[in-house]
Amino acid sequence: MNPERTGAWKALGRLATDLIAHPLENLLAEPERFKRFSFGGAGLLLDLSRQRMTSEVLSQLIALAAERQLPEQREALFEGARLNTTERRSVLHTALRAPPAERPPLAAVVETVNQRTATVVDAVRSGHWRGYSNRAITDVVHIGIGGSHLGPELAVDALNISSHATPRIHFVANIDGLNLHRVLRNCDPERTLFIIASKSFSTLETRVNATSAQHWFLERVNDRAAIARHFVAVSSNVAAATAFGIAPENVFELWDWVGGRFSLWSAVGLPVALAIGNDGFSRMLAGAHEMDVHFRHAPAEANLPLLLALTGIWNSNFLGIGNHAVLAYSERLRLLPDYLQQLEMESNGKRVHMDGTSAAIHTAPILWGGRGSNGQHAFHQLLHQGTRSFSADFIISASEPQSFPDHQEWLLANALAQGQAMLLGHRDSDPHRDVPGAHGTTTVVLPDISPFSLGALLALYEHKVFCQGVIWDINSFDQWGVELGKRLAVPIHQQLGGQSTLGQDASTRGLISRLRSKPEQTTTG
Ligand code: F6P
Numbered sequence: 001m002n003p004e005r006t007g008a009w010k011a012l013g014r015l016a017t018d019l020i021a022h023p024l025e026n027l028l029a030e031p032e033r034f035k036r037f038s039f040g041g042a043g044l045l046l047d048l049s050r051q052r053m054t055s056e057v058l059s060q061l062i063a064l065a066a067e068r069q070l071p072e073q074r075e076a077l078f079e080g081a082r083l084n085t086t087e088r089r090s091v092l093h094t095a096l097r098a099p100p101a102e103r104p105p106l107a108a109v110v111e112t113v114n115q116r117t118a119t120v121v122d123a124v125r126s127g128h129w130r131g132y133s134n135r136a137i138t139d140v141v142h143i144g145i146g147g148s149h150l151g152p153e154l155a156v157d158a159l160n161i162s163s164h165a166t167p168r169i170h171f172v173a174n175i176d177g178l179n180l181h182r183v184l185r186n187c188d189p190e191r192t193l194f195i196i197a198s199k200s201f202s203t204l205e206t207r208v209n210a211t212s213a214q215h216w217f218l219e220r221v222n223d224r225a226a227i228a229r230h231f232v233a234v235s236s237n238v239a240a241a242t243a244f245g246i247a248p249e250n251v252f253e254l255w256d257w258v259g260g261r262f263s264l265w266s267a268v269g270l271p272v273a274l275a276i277g278n279d280g281f282s283r284m285l286a287g288a289h290e291m292d293v294h295f296r297h298a299p300a301e302a303n304l305p306l307l308l309a310l311t312g313i314w315n316s317n318f319l320g321i322g323n324h325a326v327l328a329y330s331e332r333l334r335l336l337p338d339y340l341q342q343l344e345m346e347s348n349g350k351r352v353h354m355d356g357t358s359a360a361i362h363t364a365p366i367l368w369g370g371r372g373s374n375g376q377h378a379f380h381q382l383l384h385q386g387t388r389s390f391s392a393d394f395i396i397s398a399s400e401p402q403s404f405p406d407h408q409e410w411l412l413a414n415a416l417a418q419g420q421a422m423l424l425g426h427r428d429s430d431p432h433r434d435v436p437g438a439h440g441t442t443t444v445v446l447p448d449i450s451p452f453s454l455g456a457l458l459a460l461y462e463h464k465v466f467c468q469g470v471i472w473d474i475n476s477f478d479q480w481g482v483e484l485g486k487r488l489a490v491p492i493h494q495q496l497g498g499q500s501t502l503g504q505d506a507s508t509r510g511l512i513s514r515l516r517s518k519p520e521q522t523t524t525g
Contacts, residue, residue, distance in 0.1 A: 001068075002353060003471055004361055008064035015057050016318035024052055024438050025424055041294040041304040042287065042456040043447050048311055050423050051440040052319060061310035062300045064471060070306065073470045078296055080105075080257070084477035085354060091477050093262035093462070094292045097285035097455070113253050113267055120232065121273045121281075124167060124193060132226035133190045137167050141183055142271045143213060144197030145173040145205045147260030148234070150342050151458070152197070152271045154335040155264065155284065159451055160275040161332070167193070169271045172213075175205040180212055189220040189230070196233040197268050199260050201240035204486065214245065234267040259477050261342050262462060280451045287455025295463045305463030311442060312464065313471055315391040316365045319440075325383070325392040326369030329415035332449045333395055337369030340461055347465045349481065350474040363472050365391070373414045384421060384435050392439070394419055395457070397446045419443060 003009050027033065028049070037049035037058075065071075077083060080090040095103040100111055123129035127136035142152060153171045160169065170183040194213050198206040217230060224245070232250040233241040236258075241251045252267035264272070265285055273281035295305045315321045324344075326337040348364035370379065372394075383390060396415045402408045425437020444460070446453040469476030492508065495501045496516060501509045 001473065002357075002360070003064070003068060003473055006064060006067040008060050008067050011060050012057065012064065012314070012318050015054075015060060016314075019052060019054065019057065020319065022052075024440065027052070027054065028423070039302050039304055039307060041298060041302070042290040042460075043453055044291075044304065044456055044460060045443075045445040046304045046308060046460075047443040047445065048307065050419055051311055051314075051442060052438075053311065053314065053440070057314060058301075058307075058310070061314055062306075064313075065300060065306060065310065065467065068471045068473070070467060070470050071300075074296065074466075077466060078292075084259070084475060086475055086478045086480070087256075089259075089477070090257040091259060091262070091466075092257040093259065093265055094289075096258065096265035097289040097292065097459075099289070109253075109255070117252055117267045117270055117273065118278045121270070121278050124274055125277060129193070130229065131190050131192075132221060132223065132229045135190050137193045138191040139170065139187045140167045140193045140195060140271060140274055141170045141172060141187065141213065142195045142197060143172045143180075143206055143209045144195075144234075144268070145203060146342060146346075147263050148197040148199060148203075148206070148268055149173040150261075150335070150339045151264030152269055154333075154339045155269065155272040155451075155454060156275045157335050158330075158332040158449055158454055159272065159280065159284075162276070166275055166277075169275050171271075172209050173205065175208055177212065180209050180216075184213070184216055189217050192217075192230060194231045195270055196231065196241070196244070196246065197235070197270075198233075199236050199254050199258075199263065199268075201233070201235040201237035201244070204489070210244065232270075234270060261346055264458065276451060284451035284455040287450075287452035287457075288459035289455075290452075291456040291459035291463070295459075305460050306467050308442065308444075308460065309464040309467035309471070312365070312391070312468060315440065316362055319389075321365065321389045321391045322362070323366040323368065323388070323390050325390055326367065327372050327375060327392055327394050327415070327418070328369065329372035329394060329396045329411055330400065330449060331371065332400075333397075334371040336395060337367070337371075339458075340369070341367050343461055344465055346479050346482070347476040348468055348472065348474060350472075350476075353473040354475055359472065359474065361472065363474055364468070372418065373411065376414065376418060380418065383439065384425075390439060392419075392422070392441045394441060394443045395446070396443065397449050397453075399448045415443075 034049045037053065038045060038047040077091055078094055080092050082088050083091050095106045096110060100107040103110065124137050129137055131137060149171060156169050172180045172183050196206065196210045227245055228247040228250065231246050233246040234252045234254055235241045236254040236256055238251050238253060242248050254263060254266050258266050265288060269281060295303060300306055326340050328334060328336045344364050344367045350363050351359055353359055394415050396412060400408050419441045421435060422439040422441055423437055425435040428434040446457060465476055495512050501512050
């Protein structure tokens with residue numbers, strides 16, 4: 001059923017018309033505002049008190065979720081129904097982080113792979129894993145893109161702050177060879193372990209980077225047998241990984257019931273475990289699982305992922321806000337906007353309902369963002385005085401060990417002040433100095449940036465995406481739009497190499513011809 005046909009959708013439309021003219025500061029004047037609009041779960045705090053939101057709006061949003069059968073769909077998700085209808089797949093990433101007793105049909109397969117990856121992690125970290133020349137591993141190069149890259153890089157960047165010696169973890173995603181070059185120029189082939197992570201094992205960028213990495217390695221080592229000590233893979237396409245030359249015992253399986261952008265919790269998270277150890281990785285899974293339990297059982301009025309999703313729908317579909325900023329006030333979470341960009345835009349950037357009919361409503365907004373406080377001296381000017389509307393999530397951590405003690409409070413003060421400025425603005429008789437405010441924002445407070453809290457945070461957003469997909473009646477778990485560009489690149493690649501461009505449009509022909517006559521390239525190798 002199209003969401004706009006529900007009674008709640010219509011009621012929300014009426015409430016929005018009333019509320020849009022309502023000064024936001026009046027809402028904030030309610031003494032119980034923070035208490036009424038902030039919620040806790042899995043150690044996180046979700047504060048919606050700075051949103052253009054009333055109790056009546058919230059009740060109608062919750063009614064909308066009920067009319068869209070959110071509770072039933074949520075149960076279907078956890079029970080493994082094939083919610084990804086276009087690919088006829090279950091969506092069971094939650095099973096990857098559930099204790100074995102809670103995932104009976106999948107326990108054995110997941111446990112087997114977990115034990116194998118845990119053994120590799122211990123061996124590499126302890127120095128027992130030896131390269132072909134019997135030297136311990138000092139560098140791990142993870143090659144993957146999209147869901148096989150963004151989560152692991154975010155988690156490693158956020159959590160790997162230990163001063164103990166662990167292998168250095170590098171990430172290569174871009175097909176621009178400079179990415180690989182910059183990583184490899186600091187690696188010693190005798191002491192480097194490559195992880196090729198690709199669910200499909202057919203993604204162009206990963207294939208090209210993996211092939212070049214293998215050439216780089218063989219040029220220096222000149223012994224194919226050495227590959228077994230230096231290359232491992234994570235994939236659901238085990239045959240393709242072994243055909244590529246990875247020893248079968250070094251291929252860690254992924255399953256079709258784990259979507260790429262939800263795969264951090266599987267063996268795709270291997271670099272995270274290599275960076276922080278098996279215990280740390282388990283704590284990240286535990287944090288995500290705690291959010292799963294909260295999402296599955298907390299009542300709608302106190303359910304963090306649902307409330308976050310409903311707030312997004314309110315802003316986007318009823319207040320007409322088409323873009324959403326993720327403002328991570330933490331150096332350790334600087335990669336969060338990139339990660340959420342894929343999670344939200346690849347999942348919910350859809351224009352047809354589940355039955356294939358066109359959606360007459362907006363779905364996911366454009367998501368972008370950056371790290372605070374840097375953004376304040378870059379794009380916040382537009383947020384404060386530009387003409388565009390936006391919504392934003394501030395992500396902050398209540399406690400964060402700082403090498404320099406004063407910094408944490410300044411960081412937090414800036415985050416709170418920015419939200420306040422966005423909300424209340426500043427009246428000034430000089431129009432150049434006037435700041436209109438009236439922009440609602442959400443604040444998510446983590447107790448700390450531990451593996452547990454990060455797991456809970458990422459699961460919060462995963463479930464937000466799921467709830468929004470259910471309410472918009474779209475398939476959050478496929479990504480057919482990505483395929484077109486991949487297909488079009490193949491003939492253009494051949495035409496750049498000299499094949500006839502007949503059949504191409506005039507513009508593409510012109511660009512190909514310009515690029516064919518490019519000046520001689522300098523090598524980076
Ligand atoms: O960009 C499309 C996509 O299919 C993503 O959904 C996925 O995370 C990424 O490419 C990488 O895919 P794979 O893990 O199969 O290499």
